[in-house]
Amino acid sequence: MACLFVGPALLGIGLVVVFPLGYSLWLSFTDVNLLRSTGPAVELWGMRIPLFRWVGGRNYTQVLADPLYWDSLWRTLFFVGAFVVEAALVGFGMALVLNERFPGRALMRSLLLVPWSLSRIVVGLLWIGILDFEFGALNGLLLRAGLVDGAIAFFKDGWSALNVLVSVYMWNQAPFATLLFLAGMQSISEDLYAAAEVDGAGYWRRLWYVTLPALRPIVFLVLVLATVNGFLMLDLIYVLTMGGPAYDTTTVSWHGFKTSFTFFKFGPGTAILYTLTALCLLLTVIYHKLVLAGFEPEG
Amino acid sequence: MTTRARYRGGNYRRRSAGSRVVLYATVTAVALWLVAPFVWLFVTSISYQKNLLARPFTLVPPEVTFDNYRMILGLVRFHAEGQAGKILASMWNSLVVAAVVTALNVVVGTTAGYAYARFRFPLKMLSLFALLFTRMLPTIVLIPAFFLVFRTLGLQNTLTGLVIAYCSFTLPFTVWIMKAYFETIPEDLDKSALVDGCNRFQAYCRVVLPVSGPGLVAGGAFTFMLCWNEFVVAQILNTKPGTTTLPPIIAGMNGQINIDYSVIAASGFLGALPAVLLVLVFQKYMVQGLTAGSVKG
Numbered sequence: 118m119a120c121l122f123v124g125p126a127l128l129g130i131g132l133v134v135v136f137p138l139g140y141s142l143w144l145s146f147t148d149v150n151l152l153r154s155t156g157p158a159v160e161l162w163g164m165r166i167p168l169f170r171w172v173g174g175r176n177y178t179q180v181l182a183d184p185l186y187w188d189s190l191w192r193t194l195f196f197v198g199a200f201v202v203e204a205a206l207v208g209f210g211m212a213l214v215l216n217e218r219f220p221g222r223a224l225m226r227s228l229l230l231v232p233w234s235l236s237r238i239v240v241g242l243l244w245i246g247i248l249d250f251e252f253g254a255l256n257g258l259l260l261r262a263g264l265v266d267g268a269i270a271f272f273k274d275g276w277s278a279l280n281v282l283v284s285v286y287m288w289n290q291a292p293f294a295t296l297l298f299l300a301g302m303q304s305i306s307e308d309l310y311a312a313a314e315v316d317g318a319g320y321w322r323r324l325w326y327v328t329l330p331a332l333r334p335i336v337f338l339v340l341v342l343a344t345v346n347g348f349l350m351l352d353l354i355y356v357l358t359m360g361g362p363a364y365d366t367t368t369v370s371w372h373g374f375k376t377s378f379t380f381f382k383f384g385p386g387t388a389i390l391y392t393l394t395a396l397c398l399l400l401t402v403i404y405h406k407l408v409l410a411g412f413e414p415e416g
Numbered sequence: 417m418t419t420r421a422r423y424r425g426g427n428y429r430r431r432s433a434g435s436r437v438v439l440y441a442t443v444t445a446v447a448l449w450l451v452a453p454f455v456w457l458f459v460t461s462i463s464y465q466k467n468l469l470a471r472p473f474t475l476v477p478p479e480v481t482f483d484n485y486r487m488i489l490g491l492v493r494f495h496a497e498g499q500a501g502k503i504l505a506s507m508w509n510s511l512v513v514a515a516v517v518t519a520l521n522v523v524v525g526t527t528a529g530y531a532y533a534r535f536r537f538p539l540k541m542l543s544l545f546a547l548l549f550t551r552m553l554p555t556i557v558l559i560p561a562f563f564l565v566f567r568t569l570g571l572q573n574t575l576t577g578l579v580i581a582y583c584s585f586t587l588p589f590t591v592w593i594m595k596a597y598f599e600t601i602p603e604d605l606d607k608s609a610l611v612d613g614c615n616r617f618q619a620y621c622r623v624v625l626p627v628s629g630p631g632l633v634a635g636g637a638f639t640f641m642l643c644w645n646e647f648v649v650a651q652i653l654n655t656k657p658g659t660t661t662l663p664p665i666i667a668g669m670n671g672q673i674n675i676d677y678s679v680i681a682a683s684g685f686l687g688a689l690p691a692v693l694l695v696l697v698f699q700k701y702m703v704q705g706l707t708a709g710s711v712k713g
Contacts, residue, residue, distance in 0.1 A: 119537035121617075126528030126591055127543060129520075133584040134550050137561035144560055165568050214442050225443065227699050228450045234695035235454070235688050236645035238663040242670060242684040243457040245677070252465070252677060254456055257473025288453070293706075300707035349554045352647045356667055374556060378652050383560045390557040401549045 138394075140166070141387045148172045149383035169384075176388040185364060186372065186389065193368040196283060197347035203287040204343045205336070208294025213324070215295065216302045226299075233292040240289045241356030248272070248281065275365020278358050282366055286353055290346060294339045301335035302328065341404045345397055369393055454688075461485070461682035468678060484682035494679075502657070502665050503683050510661040510687075513575055514643035517582045521590040521639045522632060529594025529635075530620055534606065550588040558584055559652050566653065573656040581649050586639045593638065593705050597631030598624070634705025637698040641691045662687045 147169035157168040180186050215225055232240070247254045248271045256268040272278045305328065313323045329336075351370050354360060360367040360375065367375075370393060377386025431439070460468055461484055463477040470478075486492045488503045531537070532544065562581050563572070571577035601624060609619035625632075647663035654660040666687060669680045695702060 119531050119535040122531035122535065122620075123528045123537070123543075125524045126587060129524055129583060130547070130550065130587055133580055133587070134553070134558065135546075137558040137565070137584065138553070140561035140565070141557050144564075149560075164565070166565060167568075211446055214439075214446050217439055217443075219439060219443060221443075225447060226703075227696055228447060230695045230699050230702075231451055231454055231692060234641055234645075234691050236647065236663050236666075236691065238645075238647050238667050238670075239457070239684045239688045242666065242680060243453050245670070246456055246460050246681060247453060249677070252468040254473070254475075257471065258475075261472045288449075292450070296703055296707055300703075345552050349556070351556065352663075352667075355647070355651075356670055370554065370556065374648070377556075377560055383564075387557065387560050390554060390560075393554050394557050397552045397554060398549060401545075401552045404552065405545055405548050 142391060144169070144383050145176055145387035145391050146171060146173060147384055148175075151381055151383070172384070176384040180385050180388045180392075185367070186369070188364065189367045189369050189372045192279065192366070193348065193370070196279065196350075196368055197344055199280070199283045200286055200290075200347040200350075201340055201343045203283060204291045204294050205339055207287060208291040208339065209298055211291065211295040212298035212302060215299060229292045229295055231292075232289050235289065237289060237350075237352035238356055240285060241353050244281075244285045244288075245357070272358060273362065275362050278362065279366050282350075282353060282357060285357065286347075286350055289353075290343065294343065297335050297339055298332065301332045305331045338404075341400055345400055348393060348396060454692075457681050457685050457688075460678050461685045463678055465676035465678045484676075484679045485686070487679055488683045488686065503662070503686070505658055506660055506662045506665040507687065509575060509659070510644055510663075511690075513578045513582065513661060514640045516575075516579050517586055517643045518636050518640045520579070520583060521586050522636050525587055525590030525635065526594045526625075526628075526632065527620075528591045529596075530598050530624065532591065532595040533598035534603065547588045547591055550584075551592065553585075555585045556648060559649060562649075562653060573654050573659040575659070577653055578650060578661070581653060582643050582646065586642055589642070590635045590639055593635045594631060597628065597634065597705060601627065630701040631705055633698050634701040637694055637702055638706065641695060644691050 148171075149169050157170070159166045159168060211229070215222065215229065235243075246252070248256070250256065250268050250270045250273075253268070253271075256265075259265045260268060271281050309327050309331075310323060313327050318326065348368075349370055350368070351374055354366060354368065354371050358366040360371045369389065373386055373389035373393065376382050376389055380386075459475075459477060462480050462482060464479060464481055464483075467474075467477055467479060483492065487494045488501075490501055490504065532540070559581070562577070566572045566574075566577045571580070605623060605627070606619045609623040610616070614622065645663065646661070647667060650661045651664040651667065654664075662683075666680065666683050669675050669683065
């Protein structure tokens with residue numbers, strides 16, 4: 118009986134996730150040539166799946182010998198670290214504000230979802246409207262207020278471009294962290310706050326001794342999810358920086374994307390992407406433990 | 417409830433004037449941070465580019481125009497017509513793909529979610545872990561495989577191909593969200609249906625599903641939003657003109673130098689509107705569903 122219920126979904130996931138995942142892994146060990154249509158292949162239900170020539174770990178050694186890979190890895194680590202910290206802090210800050218009682222709170226909670234529901238292409242686009250050197254609103258406001266002498270070129274310098282990417286991505290993603298934090302805050306028993314207040318604890322002490330300990334599982338959850346999302350981010354780089362100036366905003370996922378789909382080197386490309394996948398597997402193990410531990414705070 | 421509730425962060429009527437000022441100032445700041453960029457996108461979309469470039473800068477546009485919208489809807493001719501003319505066609509493609517994927521997900525994913533919430537079966541824990549892993553997986557790593565297989569099947573540059581590829585990242589989500597939702601429905605409901613002579617399938621269709629509206633809405637709306645906003649997969653797999661969805665078209669316009677930003681802003685705003693409205697309308701259910709399933713957003 119259970120088979121009938123789970124069967125279709127598992128079959129579907131097998132076809133569209135497990136099979137491509139395995140095939141990509143295979144590709145990362147071969148010498149993929151998209152122009153060659155002959156060569157070894159598997160015939161399956163009239164479908165001819167090319168296998169290409171097995172080259173062992175050559176793609177991986179080639180990729181790992183490339184300093185660009187290591188540069189983009191360090192850059193990715195900075196990007197992910199900065200993004201996780203910003204998203205968690207801003208997400209938590211917004212949750213604290215939205216957890217207060219004030220008229221219009223329901224409206225504010227709806228507004229929270231606006232940045233999160235936008236396509237990252239639109240997110241990038243609207244921040245161009247704010248940060249652009251020529252017509253950006255922020256530059257316009259700063260100039261008008263006399264705070265700067267000339268417009269700021271946010272994307273000209275690699276370091277500034279990378280940090281802008283972090284913050285724009287945070288603008289898009291922090292609301293989701295807020296949702297999780299809010300859900301956690303709402304399940305904390307009010308008796309705890311009442312008791313703390315009777316004991317004379319002010320706002321900050323209640324935050325430190327009641328709210329934060331109860332939210333610990335949620336904090337971990339937010340950190341893990343933000344880490345994965347940070348590693349995988351591609352679309353914002355596409356709209357905002359294209360990995361540049363030079364290679365200054367090239368992350369591992371962008372490097373893998375470029376190698377695979379701009380230069381059509383699927384062998385090394387999938388090898389790069391597989392190093393990311395391995396990392397995600399590791400994070401899944403942590404995430405799985407969290408979910409099993411039950412992230413419902415004890416009330 | 418009311419007497420106890422005030423301890424959570426205090427009651428605003430009891431606040432001192434000072435703390436009320438701080439609270440309202442922060443609330444205003446958060447509201448501006450959340451919506452001002454999106455509002456500005458709308459403002460630029462009803463402005464002329466020359467006014468956006470004008471310095472000193474003004475927040476309120478001196479002239480309001482709907483020309484940008486007329487251009488992208490094909491009502492007036494302009495120099496970059498070819499690009500902007502693709503907007504409506506690609507929106508239609510986005511709608512078709514998102515609707516089909518959502519329908520597939522709701523039917524197949526919900527059923528599986530129910531099984532995970534109710535049944536014990538062999539390999540349940542292992543397949544649950546696999547589901548979690550698929551949700552954390554970089555979708556991009558699957559694309560080279562889709563690219564090659566679709567090439568031999570002739571599915572490149574087709575909406576069918578996109579639907580298949582999109583299921584790879586939506587289906588695991590839906591199963592997970594629905595599993596979490598069904599776990600909130602008391603099992604006694606199914607049991608009494610079984611006692612009354614329903615079989616499992618009847619109990620699911622006639623008793624459980626009718627009370628699962630909020631969960632279905634959450635799962636469906638979330639899937640639709642993911643598909644409507646997806647960029648990378650569509651950009652890679654569907655490159656032929658007329659076969660791709662809206663985000664790649666907007667990104668393509670952004671890469672062109674002969675199109676005014678105001679025109680791109682208009683297409684961005686128009687493209688964002690369906691997803692934003694969907695989320696705002698169903699936000700209550702979505703928030704419940706997403707926090708229960710605690711998904712990767």
